[in-house]
Amino acid sequence: MTLQALLSHWARNKMQLAMLLAGLTLATALWSGVQALNAQARGAYATAAALVSTDGAARLESPSGQLPQALFVELRRAGVLVSPVAEGRFIMGDTRVTLLGIEPLTAPPGTAAALADGDLQGFLSGGGYAHPETVAQIGASDMALTPSQAVPVGTVLVDIGTAQTALGMADQISHLMLTGPAPDAMPEGLRMAQADAGAELDGLTDSFHLNLTAFGALAFAVGLFIVHSAVGLAFEQRRGLFRTLRSLGVPLRSLTLALALELALMALIAGLAGLGLGYVMAAALLPDVAATLRGLYGAPVPGSLQFSPVWALAGLAMAFAGAGLAGGQALWRLWHMPVLAPAQPRAWAIASGRAMRWQVVGALALGALAFVLGVFGSGLFAGFALLAAALLAAALLTPAALALCLRMAARLARAPVVQWFWADSRQNLPRLSLALMALMLALAANIGVGTMVASFRATFIGWLDQRLVAEMTVTPRDAAQARELEAFLTSRVDAVLPLRRVDATLAGQPGAVYAMRDHATFRDNWPLIQAAADSWDRLAGEQGALINEQLARRAGLWPGDRVALPGAGDVAILGVYPDYGNPLAQAIVTEDWFDRLYPDTPTRQLAIRTDDPDATRAALLDEFGLTAQAITDQAQAKALSLAIFERTFLITGALNVLTLSVAALALFATLVTLSGLRLVQLAPLWAMGLTVRQLAGLELARALVLAGLTMVLALPVGLMLAQVLLAVINVQAFGWRLPLQIFPADWARLAFWAGLAMLAASAWPAWRLWRGGGEPLLRVFAYER
């Protein structure tokens, strides 16, 4: 009964109901969509990790990346439980895959699970397992492929014998998985790597997921603004009803319970709708996210979404939590409301000066916190905490700052209508403040992230031009072919620059040491952020190494410091080079030294300098008989790098647009719910001789002015955000720091969109006012009777 009476309110205020549900639905959708993306990616890492290790298992490896198979037998016969792995990149059908060769009898249980339902005899005699997406990518192939969800995307799981044959690794293995206790004494040339591939991926991609989560949380917060304003208004409008019900003897407990029940019902409906929408959104965004993770981190994430009850339940829980958060205040006030409290619809949301002062105090406190975090904090989490505090401070400060602007504008105004316009805007600010805060957050996030991405893009493109100087690169099939290629090419091109590397732990981080031939190509083009004197000569003289920015920043190592290279001890750091798009630590030494330090390291790629790339390409294809897939020309490489870059931030852009849309919806919801209240304020002006058209125009102008002022306020906040992203978050997450660049054209575009969003949000109430003629205004006076 009580619930029925309460619910009847919504039948009469359908728009309010729609806004409440839409707000909660959108908030849940954005949150759960992001969570679904994260869950999918994390699941994929777990799959990858399970395939090549037992939980927390270590692996034994050699710095050169290869071990003799005999060592495996020797260790087993000594009672050390290890399982061999032979892996490498391999062209299959239409694509390049990681061929992962395992020995199923000794492999850890996770690996065996991938084969659980399969045809083992077929596996042992040359069959493979791959993710359905990979099977489709490969297309026609000689290998019998069985689709399996347990294999990461981009990997083909085969027997070790099959892999050795395909990869030209007879009697060689890549590393050993330790499935039992570690040996008492480590055999010579072997080392234990505690972190397995999955954990590495987890660590590297954490920042990306934290990023997504932060965006999801921001969107959720913006959505809650809508819900809070709708629930709050509905509460105030029903004060009279509550009073009546209480007077009729409905116990406070039942009334509160009914209101809570109503809220729960809405949370359930909106939560379910939000989950559906979130799923659709995640499914639409996943291919880009997967491409980003693959391109940036080599993380094998499939591009098709799988439903997981975990994030669904989490999303629903968030919907309830959000509704509770937004409606809790209303419930609390109901609980404390005297039976015969006067109805005071206009008192709602008219935040007194005191409320605004508290907001300012809160903003200052948060600002101080952000300052402390900025000065003393370190780590990714502190970075995000700093961002959250600063953004919240800026949001809380928004109403006060706008009020100040409007007060100053009113001082300057002379005409009575203009004076009224400013005064009225200021007076209505508290009612709009939640929505304006949401707009402020969305705009600041847009400016900040946009500036960060644009700064990054500008730097990245310049860096690519410098770094990708080789006209083409060739990927040999194995070490033997690499030698043949080098011999074949030497007389035909200006220079052949072989790329060799060994995996290494540098300053405690996973990474690699690369060989660099002393050649003008590198001296002239290789960009350095910081360099010691005569760095190139000293590099050629084997007096030290170059390291990448990631390593320099994470380990705090700069020219003048020393870094330990495997087999070489501490060597001087001669320079630091930017290395965007690569998550791992790197060091470069000269080729001759490298070959002495790590003999017999296979050449992975050959960079070619030539004046006539077409002829070289033709020679490689026709005379040498290389496959076209093994050759990458400069333009391709650049296009690929740029494509990876663009995809990386596509998801960011999409979330930006969504956040701005939610903020526009919040404004719309607020303006619609306030439009009844506005009539009372506008009627006297109409009676005093302003036309309805003028009033509607003023309403639109007010929305635009507020949007414009908010945009102006959002600019410094957005730039601060960009600076934090570039100088703190990027450094922590990726290991590189970029200069902040300003792109006013982007701001103009954003201002245009913000204005458009604001116009769209205010158009409907204004249009209703204008279309109604004086009728709705007259009704204000008619209520008198």
Add this chain to the structure above:
Amino acid sequence: MNVKVLLFCLLPAAPVLAQGFAGLGTDAEGFAVPERGRALQFPRDHGAHPDYRIEWWYLTATLQDADGRDYGAQWTLFRSALAPGESEGWDSPQVWMGHAGLTTPDTHFSAERFARGGIGQADVAAAPFAARIDDWHMTSTAPDGADAYSALQIAARDADFGYDLRLEANGPLVLHGQDGYSVKSAAGQASYYYSQPFYSVTGTLDLPGGPVAVTGQGWLDREWSSQPLASDQTGWDWFSIVLEDGHRLMGFQLRGRQTFTAGTWITPQGQATALPDGALSFTPQGTAQVAGRDIPVRWQIDWPEQGLSLQTAPVNPQSWMDLTVSYWEGPIRVTGSHDGRGYLEMTGY
């Protein structure tokens, strides 16, 4: 389930599809099959027979420490072939599985090892004899000229137990069935089967409480085949018993639509008498709850013709080999018309 089970579905515990062609000497997939009348030759037949589908080297030992406490040890190497023949490298069709068991009156330890043939992780060499998988081994210590099995060293080790035993044979090899051709069903399934049942054993057990010196008696079974069980046979109960008067009894029953029994009565001098189907009878006398199932751990064995009536009781009823392929295997004490000790293996429960 997992991949290893798939591989070892070829083990005797599961029915083998390939039937018949017995007279031709090979089955449909090219595996050799046992033939009646083919004489076993040593040391050749101590080694592996890669043309046959399955094979094992199976050693059990009943042991006592200085205080007379009973122990049991098992060392087994199974060979299973995906295709007949042997080749080098990962192409080898041979797959190896090692089982080690160690029974005390209150604990039973078990461990397993797997390996592919062809790469040297596991193999069996006939002369000088050595069977190995990882660091587990059964190595002949016999002097030149003596039978390789007349003296052996076996060792196995896992995270929480291990043993190292030396075995000296006090009698000859014993061929089961008809000169080693052992029939396994009324339909004629058969294997080659011989034993060395006359070992005296000394050695050390590594237990969580520390090393224990033990002595006792051991029994080695060698068997290979390609088609061991009839399709309706679900499992078996197999006994190897050393009586105090020096006689040995090997007896088993294969459970199926019709129970098939067989056995060998061995004199202290090593003269063997094959016991045909029906000569022995095996009657469960009591079960124990083991690994979630009822398992008959106490038996009555009768051989009415000889007035033999034995009751068996396990040293540890929980002698469960909790491995990829699981079964009950442990030492037993024998009373009745004769006293003795032995080993019992039960599969298919």
Add this chain to the structure above:
Amino acid sequence: MSLLALKDIHKSFASAEGPVAVLQGVSLAVQAGEVVALTGESGSGKSTLLHIAAGLEPVDAGQVLFGTQDMAALPDAGRAQLRRGTVGLVFQQFNLVPSLSVGANLAFQARLAGKHDAAFCTDLAARLGLADLLSRYPEQLSGGQQQRVAIGRALAARPEVLLADEPTGNLDEATGDAVFALMLELARAQGTGLLLVTHSARLAGQCDHAIHLRNGRLA
């Protein structure tokens, strides 16, 4: 020629049971300096007639004339111009612009009409007893104070016609009488024609003459 003349006004409203005729041929006129009381039962159409006179509500039939100017001939902007400069309106409540101070409210219509006279405004505020309240905001005032601001605002623009809809209806009798007396005095001093809706016969009795509405017709 009358300052304000309503001729044969007809007005009906849509309702669930079909159109309800509120005014059925009402005519009246207000002369300069004249105070006319419009009385009648609740629902007799008093307020509607007043809204029609102010050009807030269109008529079904009949004429509203300010001097010679026919209201029906004016566009929306023209009617707004008329309300701004010629007519003053005082309602029972919802009179004041909540975002403006008392002083700004008082001057607002005069400034809109371009007839703002600071000295007059100050004098008016003093006479209305509002001199100390000029910097306050409407929500900080009592009902009587608010109504005095509303009257002052209407008079500050020196309208030719003042239309008042139960201006003292929300006030206690003593305050109501005082406010009413002040309004009469100021209107008469400025030569403003005053059309006053009231249900109080006592107040109607103090007017130059009274018109009684019954069932949409003049009684």
